[in-house]
Amino acid sequence: MSDLAANPQVSPNTLAQLRLQYGLDQPLQKKYFSWLSNVAMGDLGFSFVYQRPIRELIAGRVWNTVLLNGIALGLAWIFGIAISLAAAEKRGLGWLANVASTLLVSTPTVLLALVLLALAIPLGLPVGGIGGLKHLILPVCAVSAVWLPVVIRHARAALDQALREPYITTARAKGVTRTRVLVHHALRNALNPLTALFGLSVSALLSASLPVEVIMGWPGIGQLTYDAVLKRDIFLVMDLAMVSALLLLAGNLLGDLLAYISDARLRQ
């Protein structure tokens, strides 16, 4: 609105009319509560820049972000735990996992995304955009790489701790195979501290996926947020921040559920 006010071609009359139309002449608390009640009823307002209801804009994008982050999250946790299990079995692999995770955790996401993009052509993968499964590969790699080293680190520490417990020795003495001890006895107990990290991982991935979406042209809410900031559509930015908070809340809820499922003690 201040941009319009600075424009000499817009008359004060038009400005006053616009203010009236969008309710900008109302006091702040009234504006806030009308916004709140609209949001509660699913009306996110209207984007001035895109000239479309914000709800439509976000609805078309949010599932792309959920898809990207969901797959990246799943892959980071599954691969992270699998690598830690393998590393617990073989010392040499453990060293390799250490070096790789240290390198990976030190790589800025933007750099990784850029390098992956540079590799897209030689690998025959699409550069940006959305479509089939092939389009997902690079963004998912870039996003999940943010959390993979963290999982490896914590899972290895938790497994190390669990493997030192007396019940492991008991199980081994009773003749349970190494693999079974590792998966059924050590991992089961190591999972418990890891579930506390789940909510954190959702937050980290959402943050990392914003630059990745921008660089790789993935049409999610991260890219939309970036565009909205550049086009100065403050309402859209605000609603998108709220949606990202909702996604984070959903992730935390999922984390609590997983903790409940993985730990029998919580169910009693």
Added chain:
Amino acid sequence: MTLLRRAAWCVLAVALLVSIAPGFFALHPPQRQFREYPYAPPGVHGGNVFLLGTDEFGRDVYSRICYGASVSLLLAPAAVGVSLALALLLGMIAGYRAGWVDTLVTRLGEVFLALPWFYFVIALRAALPLHLSPRAAALTLFALLGGLGWAVPARLFRGITRRLMSEDFVQAARALGAGRSRVLFVHVLPGLWPAARAQLLLSLPAFILTEVNLSFLGLGITDPTPTLGNLLTPLQQYSVLTSYPWMLAPAVVIMLVFLALQEVSQQQRSSTWDQ
């Protein structure tokens, strides 16, 4: 001290020196354009030494990295300092005073934690004009990072303060008539240092990364002032990314600093265990 640790400390020392005195290390002024040599590979061109090549305007990448490091690597620690000081203060007060103060600080922190970090920073950045002068942009980033980063450490410090409050030595100090500020600053604060140090080493890379990401996207400090983030911006062009590998040098600097920080923080962890 192993060789790796020594190397890590060396990297950090060099990074600090360059950040404090970029003019001493740089070979050219960071804004000087050698227009005859755009995208020149590393080497000597017409009597000018370009250690890490030049960018699209013929500016020396090495010199720009020196000045960029000075912005990026000094801004982040300063912001971490502010956010940790805030976190210590709020965490200690919340831990010391149960009741509504504690509730207020805890709930406020939870509001901060409900938003993914980068969305939070970007949403607040959006409220400001798009184009800021380098000085204003640096100040904005400093305020954003320092003002938003306290929530996680404050929660940690509050928990430790609560635990320390029930310790005998704190109880004894209170019984002897020590006031609130004496209890907090003389008896509780020393107990928070190890956690604060660990948090410092966690926040530092995170803040550097946030600045890099924001400046890379053009929402932080923008060209012509170099930072480690906006030096990477030209790489968004595919041709630059694939044809001029020396443009990746700023990213290598960031990685080296992060690797060194990690090595040092591992040492910190093991030395606290030894105690």
